Every structure is written in C-alpha cells, then in structure tokens.
Amino acid sequence: MSSRLVTLLGVQSAAGASAASLADQIRALVLDGRLTVGERLPSERALALELRRSRSTITHAYDLLAEGGYVHRVHGGGTGVTLPHQRRAPAPAVDADSIDMSVASMGSTPGLYDATVRALPRLAGLRGTSGYSLQGLPDFRDAVARRFTERGAPTSPDEIVITAGAMHALNLVLSAIGRRGERALIEQPTFPHAIEALQRHGYRMLPTPVDVDGWDAEHVTDTLLSARPDLAYLIPDFHNPTGASLPDGSRSVIAATARSAGTRIIVDETTAELDIDRGWTPVPFGALGPHVITIGSLSKLAWGGLRLGWIRAERATVDRILATRASYDLGTAFLEQCIAVELLDDLPELAAQVRTRLSAGREAIAAGIAALDGATMSHVPGGLSAWIDLGAPISTELSLAARSHGLILPPGPRFATGGVLERRMRIPITHDPETATEAMQRFARAWQDVRHGATPPVGVYPRTAVI
Structure with missing residues (x-):
C-alpha cells in the first residue's frame, strides 16, 4: 500500500522527478495544507522503495526541505512536517505587488455605502434590545425566506438561521447533526475548506467526479445507494471551481435517491445568484425534500467583508442548530444584518451589477488563456472561476x-482529495479587468518557465486560504 505522501504526490509525477523538483512538490503539499504540520513522512529508505529512486535522491530532497524549514529531521526519530519560522524573511516574489488569485471574490458592491447609511435607523431601533439573537433578526430572516420562496422553495422565516457566512453555517450544521466516523459524499473537485470542515468533524470522504460539462449523475446515485453516506455536500449552481450547474432532472433523481438511502444533503448556494448567461433557472434543491439543508452567503454577491450567511432547514433541524450554537457564538452582528436587509430589498440591481463585473473578468481571463499554447478554457456561464485544462x-x-512572478494561484489538487487533478487549475473571474489582465500576463510568464523547464527559485511561501 502506498504511503499518504506518495498518494498525494502521484507516482507518475514523482517517480521521475529530480531531488529539487521532488522537494518543490512536497513543499507545495505543505503550503496547500494537504500535508499537515507534525505529520510524519516516510523514511528515506521507504520513500526510495515506493518511488523506485535512489536513497541519495530522497535524502537530498529531504535536505532541501529541511533547509527551507518545511521538515524537521531527528536522527533515529524520522522526518516530520513543519512550517518556516515566522522570523524568516519572505521570498521577494510574494510582496505587496503580488496578485492573490487564491481569493475568488469581488470588491464591495457600489451600493454598499448607501445601504449602510439606510441601515442606521434600523439599527438604532434595536438599541433597546439585548443585542443578541441566536436565530437572527426577523427582518433579515423574512428577506432570506422570501427569496427562497420567489425561487421556488416555499420557506418560512422560522426555517432560517442567520450566520457569519457560509463556512460558519456549514460548521454549525455539522456540529448539530454531524456523526464522527461516518462517510460523506463530496464532489471532486470542490471547495477545499468544506473538505477540511468535514474531515475535522470526523467524516470519511466519498468523492464523485464533476467537470466543466457537469456531474456523472449515475455515479452519484450508485454511490448513495451502495455506500449510504450520512451526508452529501453539493454545490449545484455554478459549481466551485468548475462553474457547472446541475440540471433539474438530475437534482430530482439525486434528492430522491439520497432520501431513500437515508443521506442528508447539504447544498451550498454561495454561488447560486452569480448568473452571467446560463440561460435557465433551476429549481432550488431546498424544494426537493426536508432532508435537504441549504447554506448560503452574501459574501460573493455583496462583499466578503460583510460576514453574513444563512441556513435553511426544517424546523426540527433548526432547533438542533440553535441548541448547539450557544456554545460557539451568541448570534450574528446586528449592523451587518440591517445592511443586508437593505441590500436584499434591491436584489435585481445588485445581481445586475455582479453580472456586469463577472462578465468583464471572464473576458479578460479568456483572452489570457487563448494566448497560451496548450491550455483551454471552457465557457463559464457564471460563478466565481474558470476551471482551466492545462x-x-x-x-x-x-x-x-x-x-x-508575483502571482498566487492554488494548484488543481487543492480542490480534491488524493492528489489528483494535476491537469487543472482554478482561475477566478472575479477580479477587475485590469488586474485580471496583469495576472494573466504573469501567468503567461510562469507558463513559459514551466514549458521550457525553468525551475522556480526555492523560497519561503506563505500558506493562503482558498476563497
């Protein structure tokens, strides 16, 4: 059986690598969080046998990692993953001029300031209250429930819990209904921090493939029926990172199959309102049964700094979430909720602004990819990113x-389990055209380096979240 390190590296990509290249690949796994701090790596002898390389090559690779501060070696005690000490100076490539495309998010909507001003009288009217609300302000829950109803999933405000973003929502749901040691069906690729949240709550992953052309619905239903996972985590609208949307027919089949298998579905709708030109409007998953829990957010629609999200679930599940929540936090800030009510009152204009900005970003990224020999970009109908075939x-x-070259881009395997998807890379379409164009120029220079066999300099790179 292969070690976890070799599984993450992939035998084919690691077997022929030089010591320096192997060290770079392992360092990338550490920086992406796929190898965790303190994790033991295989011995030099064991890794050499797995990769069918000389022990001296493995020793040199480990030496390079140790010099950079990425592993700690103890004679007779093995090799463990570390991160460079904070006093070490960062590599020159990652500085204030770097473009961080690990963040697929736009700046704030132009209407945010006006909505904030309009929200102040609403906030002033709440000064006589305690300032705490586990479930969220009634006005905001009304607005969220109304939007679900408009989209085809009749919803009561009592079925809504307001959170501090979608990741907060996911963790609250898992804390309330999660079952350690059980299995969870996830898409591959998917949002990396969702994988981490499920793993932290003790779940074992069951991946099902998704690509720019969509899901293998038969694989999903077969997995549900054969493995009967406790949970399924899905992003059915403008999937992150591929941009695909699940057809209505497949939604109904998957929802019915999950219900018969006893699987709860957690649907992440963070990207659901980011339509550019999809041309059709799907039925929300939440309309397909009480076993569907929906989480959503205003982060991508309005601004990441407005930390607001929600959970839509049946009343019994809402009660369990509220019973659990008090040990984590005592509710979401009132000011943000008051601002959100104002924003949702003018959702069509907000969505139109987002559509215009995403369309411009998409065009800039498409132009940059078209100039490269060998990379392809499929049409992106909406969402956060393009899923590039390298x-x-x-x-x-x-x-x-x-x-x-001052460009931070997470590799394809960051969005998967098991070190796969080395042919893919997520490139956000959320940046303004000027930034996106400059980013693609830097990407082109990196592309030429790789195509011509140039080795990037060994430096100290910061770990970054993928958003």
Whole structure:
C-alpha cells in the first residue's frame, strides 16, 4: 500500500522527478495544507522503495526541505512536517505587488455605502434590545425566506438561521447533526475548506467526479445507494471551481435517491445568484425534500467583508442548530444584518451589477488563456472561476512558478482529495479587468518557465486560504 505522501504526490509525477523538483512538490503539499504540520513522512529508505529512486535522491530532497524549514529531521526519530519560522524573511516574489488569485471574490458592491447609511435607523431601533439573537433578526430572516420562496422553495422565516457566512453555517450544521466516523459524499473537485470542515468533524470522504460539462449523475446515485453516506455536500449552481450547474432532472433523481438511502444533503448556494448567461433557472434543491439543508452567503454577491450567511432547514433541524450554537457564538452582528436587509430589498440591481463585473473578468481571463499554447478554457456561464485544462499534469509546478512572478494561484489538487487533478487549475473571474489582465500576463510568464523547464527559485511561501 502506498504511503499518504506518495498518494498525494502521484507516482507518475514523482517517480521521475529530480531531488529539487521532488522537494518543490512536497513543499507545495505543505503550503496547500494537504500535508499537515507534525505529520510524519516516510523514511528515506521507504520513500526510495515506493518511488523506485535512489536513497541519495530522497535524502537530498529531504535536505532541501529541511533547509527551507518545511521538515524537521531527528536522527533515529524520522522526518516530520513543519512550517518556516515566522522570523524568516519572505521570498521577494510574494510582496505587496503580488496578485492573490487564491481569493475568488469581488470588491464591495457600489451600493454598499448607501445601504449602510439606510441601515442606521434600523439599527438604532434595536438599541433597546439585548443585542443578541441566536436565530437572527426577523427582518433579515423574512428577506432570506422570501427569496427562497420567489425561487421556488416555499420557506418560512422560522426555517432560517442567520450566520457569519457560509463556512460558519456549514460548521454549525455539522456540529448539530454531524456523526464522527461516518462517510460523506463530496464532489471532486470542490471547495477545499468544506473538505477540511468535514474531515475535522470526523467524516470519511466519498468523492464523485464533476467537470466543466457537469456531474456523472449515475455515479452519484450508485454511490448513495451502495455506500449510504450520512451526508452529501453539493454545490449545484455554478459549481466551485468548475462553474457547472446541475440540471433539474438530475437534482430530482439525486434528492430522491439520497432520501431513500437515508443521506442528508447539504447544498451550498454561495454561488447560486452569480448568473452571467446560463440561460435557465433551476429549481432550488431546498424544494426537493426536508432532508435537504441549504447554506448560503452574501459574501460573493455583496462583499466578503460583510460576514453574513444563512441556513435553511426544517424546523426540527433548526432547533438542533440553535441548541448547539450557544456554545460557539451568541448570534450574528446586528449592523451587518440591517445592511443586508437593505441590500436584499434591491436584489435585481445588485445581481445586475455582479453580472456586469463577472462578465468583464471572464473576458479578460479568456483572452489570457487563448494566448497560451496548450491550455483551454471552457465557457463559464457564471460563478466565481474558470476551471482551466492545462493539457498536462503540471498544476503544482505551474503554481510554484507563478509565485516567482508575483502571482498566487492554488494548484488543481487543492480542490480534491488524493492528489489528483494535476491537469487543472482554478482561475477566478472575479477580479477587475485590469488586474485580471496583469495576472494573466504573469501567468503567461510562469507558463513559459514551466514549458521550457525553468525551475522556480526555492523560497519561503506563505500558506493562503482558498476563497
């Protein structure tokens, strides 16, 4: 059986690598969080046998990692993952001029300031209250429930819980209904921090493939029926990172199959309102049964700094969430909720602004990819990003090369389990055209480095969240 390190590396990409290249690949796994601090790596002898390489090559790779502060070696005690000490100076490539495309999010909507001003009288009217509300302000829950109803999923405000974003919502749901040791069906690729949240709550992953052309619905239903997972985590609208949307027919089949298998579905609708030109409006998953729990957020629609999200669930589940929540936090800030009520009152204009900005970003990224020989970008109908086909398993190498040009891009395997998807890379379409154009120029230089065999300089790269 392969060690976890070799599984993450992939035998084919690691077997022929030089010591320096192997060290770079392992460092990328550490920076992406796929290898955790304190984790033991295989011995030099064991890794050499797995990769069919000389022990001296493995020793040199580990030495390079140790010099950079990415592993700690104890004679007779093995090799463990570490991170460079904070006093170490950062590599010159990652500075104030770097473009961080690990963040797929836009700046604030132009209407945020006016909505904030309009929200102040609403906030002033709440000064006589305690300032705490586990479930959220009635006005905001009314607005969220009304939007679900308008989209085809009749919803009562009592079925809504207001949270501090979608990740907060996911963790509250898992804390309330999660079952350690059980299995969870996830899409592959998917949002990396959702994988981490499920793992932290003790779940074992069951991946099902998704690509730019959509889901293998038969694989999903077969997995549900054969494995009967406790949970399924899905992003059915403008899937992150592929941009695909699940057809209505497949939604109904998957929802019915999950119900018969006893599987609860957690649907992440963070990207559901980010339509550019999809051309059709799906039925919300929440309309397909009480076993569906929906989480959502205003982060991508309005602004990431407005930390607001929600949970839509049946009343019994809401009660369990509220009973659990008090040990985590005592509710979501009132000011943000008051602002959100004002924003949702003018949702059509907000959505139109987002559509215009995403369309411009999409065009800039498409132009940059079209100029590269070997990379392809499928049409992106909406959502946060383009899921680029690199034409070869070079994603991690390209990610490292991009950093040397001041561009932070997570590699494809960051969105998966098991070190796969080296042919893919997520590139956000959320940046303004000027920033996106500059980013693609830097990407092109990194592309040429990789295509011509140039090795990126060994430096100290910061770990970044993928948003």
